[in-house]
Amino acid sequence: MSNVAYLKRLFQAYYKEKGKEIPIVSLFDKREFGFIPWDKQFVMKRHISFSNFDSLAKYIINEGPRHIYSSGTIYLQPDNTDMNNKEYQGCDLIFDIDVDHFYTPCKNDHDIWYCIECGNTGTGMVKKCPKCKKLKLKQLTWICDKCLKIAKKELMKLIYNFLIPDFGIPLNQMKLAFSGHRGYHLKIENAEVRTLSGEERREIAAYVSGNNISLEILGLRKLNNVIYGLLRENIGWSQKIINKIDKILHNYTDDKIRRLLITFGLKADAIRSFLNSKDDFLQSISQNDNNIWNIEGFGLKTWSTFLEGIISMIGTEIDEPVSIDIHRLIRYPGSLHGKTGFKVQELYPDDLDNFNPLNEWNEKLDPIVFESKKKITQKIEIIEAKIPATKIKGETFGPYTQGEKIEVPHHIAVFLLCKGVAKTI
Amino acid sequence: MSDIYDIIKKYPWLPSLKDYYSEIALKDPSEFISEAFSEQFGNELKERILELFYAAFDNLEEISEYKTDSLNIYTYFLLKILLYALDNQMITNRVANLYSKITYNKLIKEKNHSTIYDICQNLGLRIKYYNPPVNYGKIIIKDQHQNLVTNFMVHFIDYLKLTSNLRDEYRKLVHNSLSEGFVFIRNKRLIRLIQEYVRSKLLIKETDDKASLNVFLEKVSKIKEFKEIFDKILTVWTERKEEFEYVFKIDFEDKEDIITLYPPCVKEILRKTQEGQNLIHNERLFIVWFLLALDYPVEKVVDLFSTLPDFDREKTFYQVNFAKKKHYTPYKCLTLKSLNLCMAVSYKDELCLTGYGAEEPSERKKLAHPLAYTQIKQYRMTKWKNYMIKGSEKEDE
Numbered sequence: 050m051s052n053v054a055y056l057k058r059l060f061q062a063y064y065k066e067k068g069k070e071i072p073i074v075s076l077f078d079k080r081e082f083g084f085i086p087w088d089k090q091f092v093m094k095r096h097i098s099f100s101n102f103d104s105l106a107k108y109i110i111n112e113g114p115r116h117i118y119s120s121g122t123i124y125l126q127p128d129n130t131d132m133n134n135k136e137y138q139g140c141d142l143i144f145d146i147d148v149d150h151f152y153t154p155c156k157n158d159h160d161i162w163y164c165i166e167c168g169n170t171g172t173g174m175v176k177k178c179p180k181c182k183k184l185k186l187k188q189l190t191w192i193c194d195k196c197l198k199i200a201k202k203e204l205m206k207l208i209y210n211f212l213i214p215d216f217g218i219p220l221n222q223m224k225l226a227f228s229g230h231r232g233y234h235l236k237i238e239n240a241e242v243r244t245l246s247g248e249e250r251r252e253i254a255a256y257v258s259g260n261n262i263s264l265e266i267l268g269l270r271k272l273n274n275v276i277y278g279l280l281r282e283n284i285g286w287s288q289k290i291i292n293k294i295d296k297i298l299h300n301y302t303d304d305k306i307r308r309l310l311i312t313f314g315l316k317a318d319a320i321r322s323f324l325n326s327k328d329d330f331l332q333s334i335s336q337n338d339n340n341i342w343n344i345e346g347f348g349l350k351t352w353s354t355f356l357e358g359i360i361s362m363i364g365t366e367i368d369e370p371v372s373i374d375i376h377r378l379i380r381y382p383g384s385l386h387g388k389t390g391f392k393v394q395e396l397y398p399d400d401l402d403n404f405n406p407l408n409e410w411n412e413k414l415d416p417i418v419f420e421s422k423k424k425i426t427q428k429i430e431i432i433e434a435k436i437p438a439t440k441i442k443g444e445t446f447g448p449y450t451q452g453e454k455i456e457v458p459h460h461i462a463v464f465l466l467c468k469g470v471a472k473t474i
Numbered sequence: 475m476s477d478i479y480d481i482i483k484k485y486p487w488l489p490s491l492k493d494y495y496s497e498i499a500l501k502d503p504s505e506f507i508s509e510a511f512s513e514q515f516g517n518e519l520k521e522r523i524l525e526l527f528y529a530a531f532d533n534l535e536e537i538s539e540y541k542t543d544s545l546n547i548y549t550y551f552l553l554k555i556l557l558y559a560l561d562n563q564m565i566t567n568r569v570a571n572l573y574s575k576i577t578y579n580k581l582i583k584e585k586n587h588s589t590i591y592d593i594c595q596n597l598g599l600r601i602k603y604y605n606p607p608v609n610y611g612k613i614i615i616k617d618q619h620q621n622l623v624t625n626f627m628v629h630f631i632d633y634l635k636l637t638s639n640l641r642d643e644y645r646k647l648v649h650n651s652l653s654e655g656f657v658f659i660r661n662k663r664l665i666r667l668i669q670e671y672v673r674s675k676l677l678i679k680e681t682d683d684k685a686s687l688n689v690f691l692e693k694v695s696k697i698k699e700f701k702e703i704f705d706k707i708l709t710v711w712t713e714r715k716e717e718f719e720y721v722f723k724i725d726f727e728d729k730e731d732i733i734t735l736y737p738p739c740v741k742e743i744l745r746k747t748q749e750g751q752n753l754i755h756n757e758r759l760f761i762v763w764f765l766l767a768l769d770y771p772v773e774k775v776v777d778l779f780s781t782l783p784d785f786d787r788e789k790t791f792y793q794v795n796f797a798k799k800k801h802y803t804p805y806k807c808l809t810l811k812s813l814n815l816c817m818a819v820s821y822k823d824e825l826c827l828t829g830y831g832a833e834e835p836s837e838r839k840k841l842a843h844p845l846a847y848t849q850i851k852q853y854r855m856t857k858w859k860n861y862m863i864k865g866s867e868k869e870d871e
Contacts, residue, residue: 214653215654215655216630216652217656218655242631245631248814249635249638252634252648253630253634255646256652260812261646261648261812262648263643268613272615272616273616277614277615280611280612282611283611283622284611284658285611285652286649287611337612338619339614
């Protein structure tokens with residue numbers, strides 16, 4: 050049986066057995082649904098709506114789609130194929146945190162790229178081939194505990210550093226989900242938030258990410274060769290920045306600060322100078338009546354580089370276009386992710402702290418739905434040149450190379466088949 | 475707290491007008507006009523209306539001794555009716571601009587902050603009012619310390635909606651103090667946002683339903699006083715419209731209409747100037763720097779601004795000339811995006827969205843600067859022309 054036929058049947062069986070456990074999103078009948086099937090790759094069937102959950106359940110059991118999406122948008126006519134005639138009624142505010150979009154150090158271990166032009170290959174996050182500088186790259190992105198932990202941390206930052214304290218959004222209006230692959234989704238369901246336009250959403254996205262902050266407006270300026278910095282007293286981003294600097298200077302060792310400043314792009318002289326003056330600097334930011342920042346060799350440009358580095362630590366790594374788009378479809382909670390076979394797991398904020406998608410102890414929250422209790426194994430053949438090691442449920446499988454025939458637990462086989470790096474034998 | 479009737483008299487654009495002055499507000503427009511002019515104050519109403527329009531045409535920013543008695547409500551209604559009847563975006567923009575500035579000046583003079591609070595409540599804004607004011611920060615420059623204090627905090631959703639037409643950097647949420655869903659907003663800034671609300675209330679779009687407009691005009695033209703005012707405004711406008719309706723057109727050496735070579739961010743600003751819409755500071759800077767970078771004559775750049783509601787030729791000439799001497803570089807695409815001035819998506823511009831160079835999408839270069847857009851377009855056009863010339867030469871052979 051082909052991979053596609055096998056996986057489709059597997060997904061159908063899952064939906065038949067567990068369909069009733071899939072949550073029903075609010076205003077269900079006013080959402081647009083989209084499906085990506087197995088057979089016609091990457092062509093999304095959209096502009097579909099269901100008047101009740103049973104019809105959706107029937108549909109997904111029949112079709113066993115590879116991916117299931119529903120709109121954050123509320124329409125009076127969600128199935129109208131003309132966007133202008135759907136009768137837009139508002140849209141939930143969606144945040145997508147996906148490690149595909151930002152750097153994590155572990156990508157150097159598990160993300161593989163191949164240059165189609167020159168045949169060069171390597172690991173990590175690259176936009177173009179370092180050798181021939183061409184953009185035609187084939188990328189194999191992988192998952193691991195570390196990057197999913199970073200994604201979770203970003204989600205928690207978003208909730209506890211921005212949405213609750215700054216925007217006053219109560220936890221019960223936030224719907225969270227593990228995306229089933231490399232990240233998390235957060236949806237704010239609130240009637241007023243739904244009225245925001247794309248441009249207004251852009252403002253919120255910019256706020257939580259810290260993108261395009263004007264340091265000058267926050268107070269950084271040079272007058273008569275004196276640098277005036279930010280004040281902790283100024284509620285908002287100034288305060289966040291000063292608090293973060295304070296925390297770093299109190300808790301980091303010199304070596305850790307040095308390494309951090311290197312990642313910010315500061316030169317060796319500046320780093321040395323910063324470390325020499327850090328106690329005085331700490332004292333000056335602790336005062337409310339003094340904002341003269343005086344570190345030898347630090348001009349406006351160096352201060353900006355330093356502060357931009359701090360901002361990037363505070364801001365949340367969200368995929369901004371998702372938050373701005375008022376017609377976006379996102380993965381339906383409880384559905385299966387066709388690239389992993391994992392469940393899009395709905396979560397409550399209280400679950401987040403202990404949630405570990407690749408090795409979750411709480412069965413109700415476990416996205417690895419194809420783990421066989423009877424320890425069934427399956428034989429598959431690796432068809433990708435090289436695939437990194439995969440650690441799921443505490444056990445590591447691989448790395449593997451093309452042609453290897455392996456016998457692995459069912460959920461690992463499903464994962465590798467969904468990833469398109471193996472075939473059934 | 476102030477008497478709501480008095481507040482509405484002073485600020486008739488408030489939503490509660492319909493509740494408190496329903497006998498005026500819910501009347502059929504032609505009935506309202508007939509009755510208003512049959513009253514003793516008919517003549518004064520006429521004078522006030524004309525004064526407003528003339529002041530708008532003269533680019534005034536204030537009318538001295540603007541009265542806020544009960545006649546103010548009639549003035550506001552008649553103003554709205556006239557703007558609909560005139561159906562001219564340039565007139566509407568100018569009048570809305572002036573009226574909102576008059577409102578700002580009135581609001582700023584309000585000694586009692588609770589009136590501002592009442593107005594915000596009436597507008598349905600979620601607002602927190604502090605008396606005494608609260609401190610939310612400080613500005614220290616050299617030896618000068620200034621505490622940031624305010625009487626007001628406005629809910630972030632209302633804040634975003636009120637600021638959606640303002641695009642200056644200071645109003646961005648990220649540059650403001652936000653706590654538990656509310657933005658600390660200085661009194662003056664809040665009043666500026668109310669001004670923007672008033673402006674938008676008067677910005678009646680030119681109607682697509684010309685048939686209904688004509689029926690309406692026919693009906694109200696029978697009222698002598700209305701016709702008189704309407705005709706007077708139109709006469710003055712016709713006499714003076716050339717001052718405002720300067721058509722922006724620049725020719726290349728080969729008489730090419732250069733506008734086709736402009737990126738959508740520039741086209742959008744030019745569209746606004748042609749409609750007499752107000753431009754924000756960054757739009758003004760960008761268009762001046764962009765045109766000057768293309769070696770545009772200073773006088774022609776100044777002419778471009780002549781349609782703007784607050785145009786002052788002398789001041790504009792000085793500023794454009796200054797920019798010319800300084801050789802400022804126009805904003806790059808990244809900056810335009812951060813200032814919300816990038817129009818690539820709205821205009822679905824292929825060059826902006828997909829870049830240039832190789833045919834293969836993944837290898838195309840991204841456009842980084844609006845000037846590069848014009849250069850590329852010009853290059854393509856020249857290439858196309860050469861190709862066409864060669865083609866016709868071949869045909870001749």
